[in-house]
Amino acid sequence: MSDSIALSPLAKPFVEGLLRRRLMFQRCDACARAQTLARYACQFCGSETLTWDESKGKGKVHSVTQVGRAPTDAFKALVPYTLAIVLLDEGFKLMGHAESSVGIDDEVVTHYVEMLDQVLVRFQKR
Amino acid sequence: MSQAYIAGVGNTPFGRLEGSSALDLMARAASAALTSAQLSRQDIDGVLCGYATTLPHLMLSTLFCEKFSLRPDYAHSIQVGGATGAAMLMLARELVVSGRCRNVLVVAGENRLTGQTRDSSIQTLAQVGDADFEVPNGASVPAYYGLMASRYLRETGVTSDDLAEFAVLMRANAARHPDAHLRNPITVAEVLTSKTIAAPLRLMDCCPISDGAMALVVSAEPKADVSVRIAGAGQAHFHQHLTAMDDVLNTGAAHAAAQAFEQAQLSKDDIDYLGIYDSFTITLVMLLEEIGFAPRAGAVNKLRAGDFSQEGCQPLNTHGGLLSFGHCGVAGGMGHVVEAWRQFKGLADVRQVKLPNQKLPKHAFIHADGGVMSSHVSLILSRED
Numbered sequence: 001m002s003d004s005i006a007l008s009p010l011a012k013p014f015v016e017g018l019l020r021r022r023l024m025f026q027r028c029d030a031c032a033r034a035q036t037l038a039r040y041a042c043q044f045c046g047s048e049t050l051t052w053d054e055s056k057g058k059g060k061v062h063s064v065t066q067v068g069r070a071p072t073d074a075f076k077a078l079v080p081y082t083l084a085i086v087l088l089d090e091g092f093k094l095m096g097h098a099e100s101s102v103g104i105d106d107e108v109v110t111h112y113v114e115m116l117d118q119v120l121v122r123f124q125k126r
Numbered sequence: 127m128s129q130a131y132i133a134g135v136g137n138t139p140f141g142r143l144e145g146s147s148a149l150d151l152m153a154r155a156a157s158a159a160l161t162s163a164q165l166s167r168q169d170i171d172g173v174l175c176g177y178a179t180t181l182p183h184l185m186l187s188t189l190f191c192e193k194f195s196l197r198p199d200y201a202h203s204i205q206v207g208g209a210t211g212a213a214m215l216m217l218a219r220e221l222v223v224s225g226r227c228r229n230v231l232v233v234a235g236e237n238r239l240t241g242q243t244r245d246s247s248i249q250t251l252a253q254v255g256d257a258d259f260e261v262p263n264g265a266s267v268p269a270y271y272g273l274m275a276s277r278y279l280r281e282t283g284v285t286s287d288d289l290a291e292f293a294v295l296m297r298a299n300a301a302r303h304p305d306a307h308l309r310n311p312i313t314v315a316e317v318l319t320s321k322t323i324a325a326p327l328r329l330m331d332c333c334p335i336s337d338g339a340m341a342l343v344v345s346a347e348p349k350a351d352v353s354v355r356i357a358g359a360g361q362a363h364f365h366q367h368l369t370a371m372d373d374v375l376n377t378g379a380a381h382a383a384a385q386a387f388e389q390a391q392l393s394k395d396d397i398d399y400l401g402i403y404d405s406f407t408i409t410l411v412m413l414l415e416e417i418g419f420a421p422r423a424g425a426v427n428k429l430r431a432g433d434f435s436q437e438g439c440q441p442l443n444t445h446g447g448l449l450s451f452g453h454c455g456v457a458g459g460m461g462h463v464v465e466a467w468r469q470f471k472g473l474a475d476v477r478q479v480k481l482p483n484q485k486l487p488k489h490a491f492i493h494a495d496g497g498v499m500s501s502h503v504s505l506i507l508s509r510e511d
Contacts, residue, residue: 014258014259037367037369063273066325067265067269068323070266072249078264083269121263
């Protein structure tokens with residue numbers, strides 16, 4: 001399979017982490033809080049010193065949807081699929097695929113799937 | 127202090143307009159707006175344009191000015207997704223109030239339906255998601271809104287049935303507008319059995335993709351008879367991506383609205399017309415409830431009581447909104463303002479609101495959002511006789 005390419009250097013540690021099946025996130029050196037998505041400055045205190053850390057991959061489902069209409073031809077073959085946003089125990093949120101039976105507040109753990117030449121997060125119930 | 131007034135409005139029909147380019151549509155709406163405002167080309171000294179996904183041009187405003195034969199002192203385009211139209215009107219107000227411009231043409235249009243394949247449009251729109259964290263999952267705009275809806279329903283107790291009633295109301299309104307895209311009446315049962323797009327959202331919870339254009343002129347001069355003043359405006363930008371939304375109950379809408387009410391020195395009770403962005407049924411319900419036109423999970427009760435109907439105390443999107451009048455990008459969100467203007471002027475034909483006192487509306491509240499409740503713009507319009 002081809003290597004995934006981070007579209008921004010900012011998110012490269014996250015995207016490369018997926019290839020190694022590791023979930024990477026930024027943490028603020030000043031206030032120690034985890035960041036959702038990739039940032040240039042802490043979303044809580046504004047400090048510009050953020051360090052990448054590895055998540056244990058455990059969390060709770062925040063929101064969930066079953067997609068019945070895919071945005072690209074490649075994903076149309078996979079319809080219906082389930083997407084969820086999960087609040088990881090470290091305190092950041094992440095969107096990923098999920099097993100179809102997950103519901104809000106379910107405890108989940110991060111797995112990885114190879115899908116359409118990329119490694120994606122898939123949340124499964126614990 | 128100087129004031130800013132909406133001097134005139136214009137629109138094309140929305141729907142499938144084969145053979146029209148984005149510029150064609152913009153020109154038609156702009157021409158109608160100049161006629162409505164009773165202004166000539168040389169009166170226009172400012173031009174604000176939206177963007178068009180079918181015409182990604184570096185200088186859309188200048189391009190439009192050349193083709194439409196305008197030579198303004200001030201022009202550029204703006205991009206804040208669905209909030210662009212309201213943001214342009216807010217800026218036009220600032221330009222007029224500051225004395226920079228006398229008459230600002232605000233225009234947007236797009237052949238979003240016929241100018242590209244539906245797949246291409248859906249794929250383009252999905253790119254409002256985070257390129258590294260969201261889009262690779264095969265997430266679409268409806269998927270972002272479906273995720274958000276799942277959380278909102280969980281936290282508030284709003285149901286899919288409640289959402290469906292708003293789709294039915296918008297369709298009933300659009301049936302009374304000759305320029306609306308979708309005019310066949312629908313029922314709650316039909317909404318609830320339409321194809322699942324991104325649960326809990328079904329096809330009829332989603333706005334259509336349309337061709338169309340809207341234009342308005344914002345002017346320093348009041349009209350001799352009825353003037354429509356932009357009395358207040360406000361914005362909020364808390365996040366871009368859904369994953370980064372802190373709280374589904376506090377997306378920025380209330381923050382933007384509070385600034386608009388403060389500037390206009392008005393309160394929600396003064397409002398007797400609502401033009402609220404409705405890209406999806408969930409958008410409409412969340413905005414009504416966060417801004418405070420209904421309590422949490424209470425918007426549907428106000429709808430059932432008739433408050434949002436043509437005869438109600440706060441008529442809502444009487445043109446049919448994005449859900450049924452249609453959505454062609456920037457112009458879609460301008461439709462709510464154009465309709466409010468016509469209601470103020472008594473020009474809404476069979477859609478004219480019937481307030482209890484038999485009078486025309488006095489104060490309208492307009493709200494638009496771009497992205498996934500990402501960019502918020504509120505406007506308050508007041509009728510002055």
